[in-house]
Amino acid sequence: MATETRRRDLTPPRVMSLVPNSSPSPLYPASQIQMSGTTRRPGKPPPPSHAAKRLALRLTTPLASLALLLCAAAGVLLYSKTIPASQIVGRSKESSTASTAPSSPTVESIEGARAIWELPAAPARGVLFVAHGCRCRPENFWPPSQRCPGCVGLPEDVAITARALRRRFAVLAVASAGDCRSLGKEVGAAKRAIQSWTAKNGLGGLPVVALGASSGGYFVSRLAAKMSLAAVVMMISEGVFDPAGAPPGYPPSLFLHMPKDYKTAALVGRNVKMLRSNGVEARELQSLELPLTPTLLSDRIPGLDHGLSERIWKVFSEEGFVDERGYMRKDGRATPWKNAVVKRGFWEEVSQWAKHIQEELNLAYGYHEMTSLQNDEMLNWIEEHLK
Template sequence: MRSPPCQSCPNPPPSPLQRSRHSAKHMAGTTHRPSKPAKPPHAARRLALRLTTPLASLALLLFATAGVLLYSKTTPSSQIVARSNESGTTASPALSFPTVEAIGGARAIWELPAAPARAVLFVAHGCRCRPENFWPPSPRCPGCVGLPEDVALTAGALRRGFAVLAVASAGECWSLGHEVGGAKRAIQSWTAKNGLGDLPVAALGASSGGYFVSRLAAEMSFAAVVIMISEGAFGPAGAPAGYPPAMFLHMPKDRRRVALLERNMKMLRSSGVEVRELRSLELPLTPTLLSDRIPELDHGLSERIWKIFSEEGFIDERGYMRKDGRATPWKDAVAKRGFWEEVSRWSDHIQEELNLAYGYHEMTSLQADEMFNWIEKHLT
């Protein structure tokens, strides 16, 4: 089998490659607050009179300022409104409050929603990717990268009341042997430690993470699994009894993978497993697509990049990418125009969106609402 194209991920810290023949490398909302009882009419007048004194006014001003600062420091990412655009889920929140720690010897990042959690979502990254992609940089996680599609999924999960856990693979890609048991123990210990042990757990994995999640679902009880840009790994025995409902979210431009997906979906259905298929299609590259989907990337810069794509013939007359983003020499073209320095800090983010626009093999949040609606249906 040919290796799938890697996702647009920064290189992870050096680690030994997995050489097991079972390695997955080859598979490549507004919350309503209860209203307070109304104050009697005279209470407002008394308050107004008291605020006429300079000291009272100053005290009120200081109190209000402190409240704004406190809110800005404590509002979790699930409550920060993202920019919207016609392409779907969009720019990620500016703030986040994840926790970075080791769980069972593996590096992990997790975050709890603002309200009590209603479920847990385990996310598994792809080859040459890492948990840091799912959260934007913050004081709690200065090493976080915050790739736009990944963060949009995390933020969406948090808004819907999911506690989100991401664990790093031991190597470049996930292996399908001892790491399966390790992830199972990590999820169980983490949920127990944080008082989440009685909640339903769902899992999402992309590419190598999709193979991993499909295998992990055979070893532990999940409410549902989402296998993204991957046909899954089931082995000759197929799906065991009790296998959870499975969603395959894929990009049909990858025709070879479509054939494998159809085979596995048929197998699962014949075993009595509920299966759902979602297709993520290519997108036209518009002047503001990059700034619409990447937090803090300036509209003007997005338009300049688009102009290069148009002038260099990287997009057709309708705006669609002619080649996969990985095979498009856009970085050289930007450097030739003399503004690579402005673009370089966003290069991984831009690469992810270019891959998404081509619609072949990339993490996607375009169908996030459909995906989460489907998961929520299986939580009870």
């Protein structure tokens, strides 16, 4: 993925499996660093005023109720005509990955590489190219469906795709040639794939944005030096740059990282300064840890029910995997949660969600994981740079 000096990031070291027959995580093992975090709980809505109560009593007559229903129906009809349905569905859960997921992907080979893509319901305003990390794949960004039965649909990945589609971005993901991406010929191949795909689908005149996570972040940082991009997003990655710095015309750059990964955070800070000194707009976003609650998993993983989420949370509480505030004591990859579930006797129910749960546990700990927590802030920044 990176140069010889960054081989630690090219091929992550193996993590000793904590559960029999479990596959190693595609992300780095975490250092055991404790960090504090804060959360805000929404306050309760104020009680209705006396005037509101009197008004409610007056609306209990049949005639008044009928009038109220007609007004409400008219309001819904008017609202549905002014806002696309894709933006209405799931709006109450904008902060959750359980909102409306993409459902119409196309799987095909582009320039000899396996690719998955989807167009938004409304005319596209831009193209989002997403580059996965080591030992990951495009299928993580779409849920299983008739059009993509092999898709995995990891919650954070799908949330990024879904939000981008709702914001009218055409989304394209191309598989790496190996476990990790190379930074030589593969960069040129990705450029050709993007150009041929946009031309074929009538998107050739639209601005292109590239987003890459982990090794994908290194990849898109190099891609941005080889083709015209409106913006580039490096997630949990500091990018790879030539010693001379960024080349002329390098696009605005956003680094979305987790500060608990202090080595990457320090390198991100260094590269932000370098880019700015080269006249490139550069911004830094941080994704912090969050507490594990009884419904966090069901709130963020579509299809996982509240009851199962609560049972898993109870295991974490009883085993001491979380502290008194609910924060993970260790990285999800270093927490023997699978063994604990097996011991409780309900692993069969959990096994189909193991990869999804693992991603959310890593996210909760806040160390080197895909994150959709800053989706809106990230996409707002991207939209500011569309030409």
